[in-house]
Amino acid sequence: MEMTNTSWIDEFPARIAELDAAHLRRRRRAVAPDTAHPTGPHLLVDGAPMLAFCSNDYLGLANHPQLVEAACTGARAFGVGSGGSPLVSGHSTANRDLEGELAHFVQLPRALYFYAGYATNIGIVPALVGAGDALFSDALNHACLIDGARLSRATVHRYPHADMAALGALLAASTARRKLVMTDAVFSMDGDVADIRALHALCEQHDALLLIDDAHGFGVLGPQGRGTLAEAGLTGPHASQRVLYMTTLGKAAGAAGAFVAGPEPLIEWLLQKTRSYIFATAAPAMLARALSASLRIMEAAEDRRTHLGRLIAQLRNGIAPSLAPNGWRLLPSRTAVQALIIGSNEAALDAMERLRAEGIWVPAIRPPTVPAGTARLRIALSAAHTQEDVDRLLHALQ
Numbered sequence: 001m002e003m004t005n006t007s008w009i010d011e012f013p014a015r016i017a018e019l020d021a022a023h024l025r026r027r028r029r030a031v032a033p034d035t036a037h038p039t040g041p042h043l044l045v046d047g048a049p050m051l052a053f054c055s056n057d058y059l060g061l062a063n064h065p066q067l068v069e070a071a072c073t074g075a076r077a078f079g080v081g082s083g084g085s086p087l088v089s090g091h092s093t094a095n096r097d098l099e100g101e102l103a104h105f106v107q108l109p110r111a112l113y114f115y116a117g118y119a120t121n122i123g124i125v126p127a128l129v130g131a132g133d134a135l136f137s138d139a140l141n142h143a144c145l146i147d148g149a150r151l152s153r154a155t156v157h158r159y160p161h162a163d164m165a166a167l168g169a170l171l172a173a174s175t176a177r178r179k180l181v182m183t184d185a186v187f188s189m190d191g192d193v194a195d196i197r198a199l200h201a202l203c204e205q206h207d208a209l210l211l212i213d214d215a216h217g218f219g220v221l222g223p224q225g226r227g228t229l230a231e232a233g234l235t236g237p238h239a240s241q242r243v244l245y246m247t248t249l250g251k252a253a254g255a256a257g258a259f260v261a262g263p264e265p266l267i268e269w270l271l272q273k274t275r276s277y278i279f280a281t282a283a284p285a286m287l288a289r290a291l292s293a294s295l296r297i298m299e300a301a302e303d304r305r306t307h308l309g310r311l312i313a314q315l316r317n318g319i320a321p322s323l324a325p326n327g328w329r330l331l332p333s334r335t336a337v338q339a340l341i342i343g344s345n346e347a348a349l350d351a352m353e354r355l356r357a358e359g360i361w362v363p364a365i366r367p368p369t370v371p372a373g374t375a376r377l378r379i380a381l382s383a384a385h386t387q388e389d390v391d392r393l394l395h396a397l398q
Protein backbone atom coordinates (compact mmCIF):
# COMPACT_ATOMS: atom_id res chain seq x y z
CA MET A 1 0.00 0.00 0.00
CA GLU A 2 1.36 3.42 -0.96
CA MET A 3 0.94 6.23 1.54
CA THR A 4 0.84 8.92 -1.15
CA ASN A 5 -1.90 7.31 -3.16
CA THR A 6 -4.85 7.48 -0.79
CA SER A 7 -8.39 6.83 -1.88
CA TRP A 8 -10.58 9.87 -2.37
CA ILE A 9 -13.02 8.21 -0.01
CA ASP A 10 -10.54 8.76 2.81
CA GLU A 11 -10.40 12.50 2.14
CA PHE A 12 -13.76 13.47 3.66
CA PRO A 13 -12.44 14.20 7.18
CA ALA A 14 -9.85 16.56 5.71
CA ARG A 15 -12.47 18.21 3.52
CA ILE A 16 -14.70 18.74 6.55
CA ALA A 17 -11.72 20.23 8.39
CA GLU A 18 -11.35 22.70 5.51
CA LEU A 19 -14.95 23.80 6.06
CA ASP A 20 -14.15 24.32 9.73
CA ALA A 21 -11.05 26.36 8.88
CA ALA A 22 -13.10 28.63 6.60
CA HIS A 23 -15.86 29.01 9.23
CA LEU A 24 -18.23 27.38 6.76
CA ARG A 25 -19.22 24.28 8.67
CA ARG A 26 -22.97 24.16 9.22
CA ARG A 27 -24.53 22.65 12.31
CA ARG A 28 -28.05 21.65 13.13
CA ARG A 29 -29.57 22.56 16.46
CA ALA A 30 -32.18 20.23 17.87
CA VAL A 31 -35.22 22.37 18.65
CA ALA A 32 -38.16 21.70 20.96
CA PRO A 33 -41.02 23.89 22.17
CA ASP A 34 -40.29 25.67 25.46
CA THR A 35 -43.09 24.50 27.72
CA ALA A 36 -42.57 27.52 29.95
CA HIS A 37 -43.68 29.66 26.94
CA PRO A 38 -45.98 27.40 24.94
CA THR A 39 -46.69 30.00 22.27
CA GLY A 40 -44.48 32.42 20.43
CA PRO A 41 -40.89 32.22 19.30
CA HIS A 42 -39.52 30.69 22.51
CA LEU A 43 -37.68 27.45 21.93
CA LEU A 44 -35.42 25.00 23.67
CA VAL A 45 -32.34 24.81 21.45
CA ASP A 46 -30.02 21.97 22.34
CA GLY A 47 -31.82 22.12 25.67
CA ALA A 48 -31.29 25.85 26.35
CA PRO A 49 -34.16 28.39 26.27
CA MET A 50 -33.85 30.81 23.35
CA LEU A 51 -35.80 33.69 21.92
CA ALA A 52 -35.65 32.87 18.21
CA PHE A 53 -35.49 35.31 15.30
CA CYS A 54 -34.92 32.68 12.67
CA SER A 55 -38.27 31.12 11.92
CA ASN A 56 -40.07 31.72 8.63
CA ASP A 57 -43.37 31.24 10.47
CA TYR A 58 -44.10 34.91 9.71
CA LEU A 59 -47.68 34.95 10.92
CA GLY A 60 -47.11 32.70 13.93
CA LEU A 61 -49.47 30.02 12.62
CA ALA A 62 -47.21 26.96 12.88
CA ASN A 63 -48.65 25.92 16.25
CA HIS A 64 -52.10 27.48 15.86
CA PRO A 65 -54.70 25.23 17.56
CA GLN A 66 -56.99 25.26 14.51
CA LEU A 67 -54.18 23.97 12.28
CA VAL A 68 -53.28 21.30 14.80
CA GLU A 69 -56.91 20.26 15.09
CA ALA A 70 -57.38 20.15 11.30
CA ALA A 71 -54.27 17.99 10.92
CA CYS A 72 -55.53 15.57 13.58
CA THR A 73 -59.00 15.38 12.06
CA GLY A 74 -57.41 14.87 8.65
CA ALA A 75 -55.19 12.08 9.95
CA ARG A 76 -58.20 10.32 11.50
CA ALA A 77 -60.14 10.56 8.25
CA PHE A 78 -57.37 9.85 5.72
CA GLY A 79 -54.54 8.25 7.69
CA VAL A 80 -51.05 9.67 7.83
CA GLY A 81 -49.54 8.66 4.50
CA SER A 82 -50.85 9.38 1.00
CA GLY A 83 -49.68 6.02 -0.29
CA GLY A 84 -48.58 7.06 -3.76
CA SER A 85 -47.81 9.61 -6.41
CA PRO A 86 -50.66 12.00 -7.25
CA LEU A 87 -50.97 10.54 -10.75
CA VAL A 88 -51.38 7.03 -9.37
CA SER A 89 -53.28 6.85 -6.09
CA GLY A 90 -52.02 9.70 -3.89
CA HIS A 91 -54.35 12.53 -5.00
CA SER A 92 -56.79 12.65 -2.07
CA THR A 93 -60.02 14.60 -2.11
CA ALA A 94 -58.38 16.76 0.60
CA ASN A 95 -55.55 17.64 -1.81
CA ARG A 96 -58.05 18.29 -4.60
CA ASP A 97 -60.09 20.61 -2.38
CA LEU A 98 -56.96 22.42 -1.24
CA GLU A 99 -55.90 23.12 -4.84
CA GLY A 100 -59.21 24.89 -5.46
CA GLU A 101 -58.79 26.91 -2.27
CA LEU A 102 -55.19 27.84 -3.11
CA ALA A 103 -56.17 29.08 -6.58
CA HIS A 104 -59.01 31.05 -5.04
CA PHE A 105 -56.73 32.53 -2.38
CA VAL A 106 -54.19 33.88 -4.87
CA GLN A 107 -56.92 34.80 -7.39
CA LEU A 108 -55.48 32.74 -10.23
CA PRO A 109 -57.29 30.18 -12.40
CA ARG A 110 -55.70 26.94 -11.21
CA ALA A 111 -53.16 25.61 -8.69
CA LEU A 112 -51.04 22.48 -8.42
CA TYR A 113 -50.17 21.43 -4.84
CA PHE A 114 -46.69 20.02 -4.16
CA TYR A 115 -45.00 18.50 -1.12
CA ALA A 116 -42.19 21.11 -1.05
CA GLY A 117 -41.11 24.38 -2.63
CA TYR A 118 -37.64 23.14 -3.49
CA ALA A 119 -39.12 20.19 -5.36
CA THR A 120 -41.57 22.51 -7.13
CA ASN A 121 -38.91 24.72 -8.66
CA ILE A 122 -36.43 22.01 -9.60
CA GLY A 123 -39.32 20.30 -11.38
CA ILE A 124 -41.33 23.04 -13.05
CA VAL A 125 -38.41 24.91 -14.62
CA PRO A 126 -37.25 21.89 -16.67
CA ALA A 127 -40.90 21.20 -17.57
CA LEU A 128 -41.18 24.69 -19.08
CA VAL A 129 -37.86 25.13 -20.92
CA GLY A 130 -35.11 22.91 -22.27
CA ALA A 131 -32.02 22.85 -24.47
CA GLY A 132 -32.08 25.73 -26.94
CA ASP A 133 -34.43 27.83 -24.78
CA ALA A 134 -33.36 30.86 -22.72
CA LEU A 135 -33.65 31.47 -18.99
CA PHE A 136 -33.21 34.86 -17.34
CA SER A 137 -32.45 34.67 -13.64
CA ASP A 138 -31.89 37.34 -10.98
CA ALA A 139 -28.40 37.01 -9.45
CA LEU A 140 -29.87 36.63 -5.94
CA ASN A 141 -32.44 33.96 -6.76
CA HIS A 142 -33.02 31.09 -4.37
CA ALA A 143 -30.98 27.91 -4.82
CA CYS A 144 -33.97 25.89 -6.04
CA LEU A 145 -34.53 28.20 -9.02
CA ILE A 146 -30.83 27.95 -9.84
CA ASP A 147 -30.93 24.16 -9.58
CA GLY A 148 -34.09 24.03 -11.70
CA ALA A 149 -32.26 26.08 -14.33
CA ARG A 150 -29.36 23.63 -14.32
CA LEU A 151 -31.64 20.64 -14.68
CA SER A 152 -33.46 22.27 -17.60
CA ARG A 153 -30.34 22.50 -19.81
CA ALA A 154 -31.66 25.84 -21.11
CA THR A 155 -29.12 28.65 -21.63
CA VAL A 156 -29.03 30.68 -18.42
CA HIS A 157 -28.61 34.47 -18.49
CA ARG A 158 -27.99 35.76 -14.99
CA TYR A 159 -28.84 39.45 -14.61
CA PRO A 160 -27.50 41.70 -11.84
CA HIS A 161 -29.87 41.81 -8.87
CA ALA A 162 -33.07 43.75 -9.68
CA ASP A 163 -31.44 45.42 -12.73
CA MET A 164 -34.35 45.84 -15.14
CA ALA A 165 -32.24 47.61 -17.77
CA ALA A 166 -29.79 44.71 -17.85
CA LEU A 167 -32.63 42.22 -18.06
CA GLY A 168 -34.24 44.19 -20.90
CA ALA A 169 -30.97 44.19 -22.83
CA LEU A 170 -30.50 40.43 -22.35
CA LEU A 171 -34.06 39.73 -23.47
CA ALA A 172 -33.65 41.95 -26.52
CA ALA A 173 -30.43 40.21 -27.49
CA SER A 174 -31.85 36.70 -27.18
CA THR A 175 -32.92 34.87 -30.31
CA ALA A 176 -34.47 31.98 -28.38
CA ARG A 177 -38.14 31.41 -29.13
CA ARG A 178 -38.96 30.32 -25.57
CA LYS A 179 -37.85 32.73 -22.88
CA LEU A 180 -38.47 32.28 -19.16
CA VAL A 181 -37.73 35.02 -16.62
CA MET A 182 -37.57 33.82 -13.02
CA THR A 183 -37.26 35.71 -9.78
CA ASP A 184 -37.77 35.58 -6.06
CA ALA A 185 -40.61 37.99 -5.26
CA VAL A 186 -39.11 38.75 -1.85
CA PHE A 187 -35.40 37.94 -1.85
CA SER A 188 -34.86 35.39 0.87
CA MET A 189 -31.55 36.60 2.29
CA ASP A 190 -32.01 40.36 1.66
CA GLY A 191 -35.72 40.97 2.20
CA ASP A 192 -36.24 43.38 -0.71
CA VAL A 193 -39.18 43.00 -3.09
CA ALA A 194 -38.85 42.48 -6.86
CA ASP A 195 -40.50 45.01 -9.18
CA ILE A 196 -43.15 42.62 -10.44
CA ARG A 197 -44.87 45.13 -12.71
CA ALA A 198 -41.61 46.07 -14.45
CA LEU A 199 -40.72 42.39 -14.85
CA HIS A 200 -44.14 41.67 -16.30
CA ALA A 201 -43.90 44.59 -18.72
CA LEU A 202 -40.54 43.29 -19.98
CA CYS A 203 -42.01 39.83 -20.40
CA GLU A 204 -44.90 41.27 -22.42
CA GLN A 205 -42.50 43.20 -24.60
CA HIS A 206 -40.28 40.19 -25.31
CA ASP A 207 -42.87 37.38 -25.31
CA ALA A 208 -41.37 35.79 -22.21
CA LEU A 209 -43.00 33.82 -19.41
CA LEU A 210 -42.52 35.09 -15.84
CA LEU A 211 -42.06 32.70 -12.91
CA ILE A 212 -42.33 34.28 -9.47
CA ASP A 213 -41.23 32.54 -6.25
CA ASP A 214 -43.18 34.24 -3.45
CA ALA A 215 -41.94 32.12 -0.54
CA HIS A 216 -41.55 35.18 1.72
CA GLY A 217 -44.46 37.28 0.43
CA PHE A 218 -47.33 34.80 0.48
CA GLY A 219 -49.54 35.43 3.51
CA VAL A 220 -47.66 38.61 4.36
CA LEU A 221 -47.88 41.01 1.39
CA GLY A 222 -50.87 42.05 -0.70
CA PRO A 223 -54.52 42.45 0.27
CA GLN A 224 -55.52 39.73 2.80
CA GLY A 225 -51.99 38.35 2.45
CA ARG A 226 -52.70 37.10 -1.07
CA GLY A 227 -49.07 37.68 -2.00
CA THR A 228 -46.76 39.84 -4.05
CA LEU A 229 -48.51 39.20 -7.37
CA ALA A 230 -51.83 40.39 -5.90
CA GLU A 231 -50.03 43.42 -4.46
CA ALA A 232 -48.76 44.18 -7.97
CA GLY A 233 -52.35 44.05 -9.25
CA LEU A 234 -51.80 41.08 -11.56
CA THR A 235 -54.39 38.65 -10.18
CA GLY A 236 -58.15 38.17 -10.46
CA PRO A 237 -59.54 40.01 -13.48
CA HIS A 238 -56.00 41.30 -14.15
CA ALA A 239 -54.33 37.89 -14.09
CA SER A 240 -51.76 37.53 -16.85
CA GLN A 241 -51.46 34.67 -19.32
CA ARG A 242 -47.69 34.89 -18.96
CA VAL A 243 -47.22 34.62 -15.21
CA LEU A 244 -46.71 31.54 -13.05
CA TYR A 245 -46.84 32.11 -9.31
CA MET A 246 -45.27 29.65 -6.89
CA THR A 247 -44.81 29.70 -3.17
CA THR A 248 -43.97 27.43 -0.30
CA LEU A 249 -46.58 26.62 2.34
CA GLY A 250 -43.86 26.10 4.94
CA LYS A 251 -43.41 29.75 5.86
CA ALA A 252 -46.31 32.13 6.59
CA ALA A 253 -48.83 29.33 5.97
CA GLY A 254 -47.33 27.62 9.01
CA ALA A 255 -47.22 24.05 7.69
CA ALA A 256 -45.29 22.48 4.80
CA GLY A 257 -45.77 21.98 1.08
CA ALA A 258 -45.96 24.37 -1.86
CA PHE A 259 -47.96 25.16 -4.95
CA VAL A 260 -47.71 26.72 -8.37
CA ALA A 261 -50.65 28.66 -9.80
CA GLY A 262 -51.46 30.32 -13.09
CA PRO A 263 -53.28 29.89 -16.39
CA GLU A 264 -55.13 26.60 -16.87
CA PRO A 265 -53.09 25.25 -19.83
CA LEU A 266 -49.76 25.97 -18.13
CA ILE A 267 -50.82 24.23 -14.93
CA GLU A 268 -52.13 21.27 -16.94
CA TRP A 269 -48.79 21.10 -18.75
CA LEU A 270 -46.90 21.15 -15.44
CA LEU A 271 -49.10 18.34 -14.14
CA GLN A 272 -48.17 16.29 -17.22
CA LYS A 273 -44.45 17.05 -17.31
CA THR A 274 -43.04 17.89 -13.87
CA ARG A 275 -40.85 14.95 -12.90
CA SER A 276 -40.53 15.98 -9.25
CA TYR A 277 -44.34 15.85 -9.08
CA ILE A 278 -44.97 12.70 -11.06
CA PHE A 279 -42.28 10.51 -9.52
CA ALA A 280 -42.80 11.40 -5.86
CA THR A 281 -45.26 10.51 -3.13
CA ALA A 282 -48.11 13.00 -2.82
CA ALA A 283 -48.28 15.24 0.25
CA PRO A 284 -50.49 13.66 2.91
CA ALA A 285 -54.16 14.65 3.19
CA MET A 286 -53.74 15.56 6.87
CA LEU A 287 -51.40 18.32 5.78
CA ALA A 288 -53.85 19.53 3.14
CA ARG A 289 -56.51 19.78 5.85
CA ALA A 290 -54.16 21.82 8.04
CA LEU A 291 -53.43 24.08 5.07
CA SER A 292 -57.10 24.60 4.30
CA ALA A 293 -57.50 25.80 7.90
CA SER A 294 -54.42 27.99 7.50
CA LEU A 295 -55.81 29.70 4.38
CA ARG A 296 -59.00 30.62 6.24
CA ILE A 297 -56.98 32.11 9.09
CA MET A 298 -54.51 33.93 6.82
CA GLU A 299 -57.28 35.59 4.85
CA ALA A 300 -58.61 37.19 8.04
CA ALA A 301 -55.26 37.79 9.76
CA GLU A 302 -55.08 41.55 9.26
CA ASP A 303 -54.31 41.95 12.97
CA ARG A 304 -51.28 39.67 12.63
CA ARG A 305 -50.03 41.47 9.51
CA THR A 306 -50.47 44.88 11.17
CA HIS A 307 -48.61 43.71 14.27
CA LEU A 308 -45.80 42.31 12.10
CA GLY A 309 -45.55 45.63 10.27
CA ARG A 310 -45.16 47.45 13.59
CA LEU A 311 -42.39 45.10 14.69
CA ILE A 312 -40.55 45.64 11.39
CA ALA A 313 -40.69 49.41 11.92
CA GLN A 314 -39.61 49.06 15.55
CA LEU A 315 -36.58 46.96 14.57
CA ARG A 316 -35.53 49.23 11.73
CA ASN A 317 -35.89 52.41 13.77
CA GLY A 318 -34.03 50.84 16.68
CA ILE A 319 -31.14 49.48 14.66
CA ALA A 320 -30.52 52.38 12.32
CA PRO A 321 -28.79 54.75 14.75
CA SER A 322 -26.93 52.20 16.85
CA LEU A 323 -24.95 50.08 14.41
CA ALA A 324 -23.39 52.40 11.89
CA PRO A 325 -20.26 52.82 14.09
CA ASN A 326 -19.55 49.07 13.73
CA GLY A 327 -19.69 49.26 9.96
CA TRP A 328 -22.70 46.94 10.13
CA ARG A 329 -25.56 47.94 7.90
CA LEU A 330 -29.19 46.98 7.62
CA LEU A 331 -30.35 46.36 4.04
CA PRO A 332 -33.48 48.19 2.86
CA SER A 333 -36.48 45.91 3.44
CA ARG A 334 -40.15 46.36 4.22
CA THR A 335 -40.66 42.64 4.80
CA ALA A 336 -40.22 40.27 7.73
CA VAL A 337 -36.72 39.41 6.44
CA GLN A 338 -34.20 41.92 7.80
CA ALA A 339 -30.56 41.43 6.83
CA LEU A 340 -27.85 42.97 8.98
CA ILE A 341 -24.66 42.85 6.90
CA ILE A 342 -21.52 42.24 8.92
CA GLY A 343 -18.97 41.18 6.28
CA SER A 344 -16.60 38.39 7.23
CA ASN A 345 -17.77 34.88 8.08
CA GLU A 346 -15.90 34.96 11.34
CA ALA A 347 -17.39 38.24 12.54
CA ALA A 348 -20.90 37.10 11.61
CA LEU A 349 -20.42 33.84 13.52
CA ASP A 350 -19.01 35.75 16.46
CA ALA A 351 -22.05 38.05 16.52
CA MET A 352 -24.34 35.03 16.40
CA GLU A 353 -22.51 33.39 19.30
CA ARG A 354 -22.62 36.53 21.42
CA LEU A 355 -26.37 36.84 20.89
CA ARG A 356 -26.75 33.18 21.73
CA ALA A 357 -24.95 33.78 25.01
CA GLU A 358 -27.75 36.26 25.77
CA GLY A 359 -30.41 33.68 24.95
CA ILE A 360 -31.23 35.10 21.53
CA TRP A 361 -31.03 33.05 18.37
CA VAL A 362 -30.35 34.87 15.12
CA PRO A 363 -28.67 32.83 12.38
CA ALA A 364 -25.47 33.93 10.67
CA ILE A 365 -25.80 33.41 6.91
CA ARG A 366 -22.57 32.79 5.06
CA PRO A 367 -21.43 31.95 1.53
CA PRO A 368 -22.40 30.17 -0.62
CA THR A 369 -25.91 31.14 0.51
CA VAL A 370 -24.91 34.83 0.15
CA PRO A 371 -22.03 36.42 -1.83
CA ALA A 372 -18.54 36.28 -0.25
CA GLY A 373 -17.84 39.23 2.04
CA THR A 374 -21.53 39.80 2.86
CA ALA A 375 -21.97 37.37 5.74
CA ARG A 376 -24.86 38.60 7.79
CA LEU A 377 -27.32 38.14 10.58
CA ARG A 378 -30.65 37.29 9.02
CA ILE A 379 -33.30 38.52 11.41
CA ALA A 380 -36.70 37.01 10.72
CA LEU A 381 -39.61 38.70 12.46
CA SER A 382 -42.93 37.04 13.09
CA ALA A 383 -46.35 38.13 14.27
CA ALA A 384 -45.65 35.76 17.16
CA HIS A 385 -42.99 38.17 18.48
CA THR A 386 -43.95 40.86 20.95
CA GLN A 387 -42.64 44.43 21.14
CA GLU A 388 -40.70 43.31 24.23
CA ASP A 389 -39.04 40.52 22.23
CA VAL A 390 -37.82 43.04 19.65
CA ASP A 391 -36.64 45.36 22.43
CA ARG A 392 -34.62 42.50 23.87
CA LEU A 393 -32.97 41.90 20.50
CA LEU A 394 -32.21 45.60 20.02
CA HIS A 395 -30.71 45.81 23.47
CA ALA A 396 -28.53 42.74 22.88
CA LEU A 397 -27.32 44.06 19.52
CA GLN A 398 -26.13 47.23 21.22
Ligand SMILES: *Cc1c(COP(=O)(O)O)cnc(C)c1O
Pocket residue numbers: 115116117118119142144184188213215216248249250256257258
Ligand atom coordinates in the same frame (compact mmCIF):
# COMPACT_ATOMS: atom_id res chain seq x y z
C1 LIG B 1 -37.88 28.37 1.50
C2 LIG B 1 -37.81 28.68 0.04
C3 LIG B 1 -38.09 27.71 -0.93
C4 LIG B 1 -38.22 26.26 -0.58
O1 LIG B 1 -39.47 25.93 -0.13
P1 LIG B 1 -39.62 24.59 0.75
O2 LIG B 1 -41.09 24.38 0.81
O3 LIG B 1 -39.01 24.91 2.07
O4 LIG B 1 -38.91 23.51 0.02
C5 LIG B 1 -38.15 28.11 -2.24
N1 LIG B 1 -37.91 29.37 -2.61
C6 LIG B 1 -37.60 30.32 -1.71
C7 LIG B 1 -37.34 31.71 -2.18
C8 LIG B 1 -37.53 30.00 -0.36
O5 LIG B 1 -37.19 30.93 0.53
